[in-house]
Amino acid sequence: MTVNIDGSGRVVIPKKYREEFNLKPDSTANLLPSPDGMGLVLFRLTPKCANCGSERELTVIENICLCEGCKKLFKYKLNK
Numbered sequence: 001m002t003v004n005i006d007g008s009g010r011v012v013i014p015k016k017y018r019e020e021f022n023l024k025p026d027s028t029a030n031l032l033p034s035p036d037g038m039g040l041v042l043f044r045l046t047p048k049c050a051n052c053g054s055e056r057e058l059t060v061i062e063n064i065c066l067c068e069g070c071k072k073l074f075k076y077k078l079n080k
Contacts, residue, residue, distance in 0.1 A: 035062060035063070
């Protein structure tokens with residue numbers, strides 16, 4: 001989906017996605033660079049680890065948010 005950036009740098013999030021991710025006017029979201037550096041990833045409200053639900057020390061890997069503990073766990077399991 002293509003969106004436009006206005007003169008003030010604002011992007012309108014299409015209604016379909018605002019409804020799907022429960023983004024209301026004056027909502028707070030986190031915007032981070034994608035892991036490949038080619039785009040942006042928007043997290044609604046408070047991002048949480050996709051594995052354990054933690055809200056601390058988060059990293060985005062392949063568009064998945066992981067806390068440091070789960071990131072280390074998965075690295076360990078992948079290296080076995």
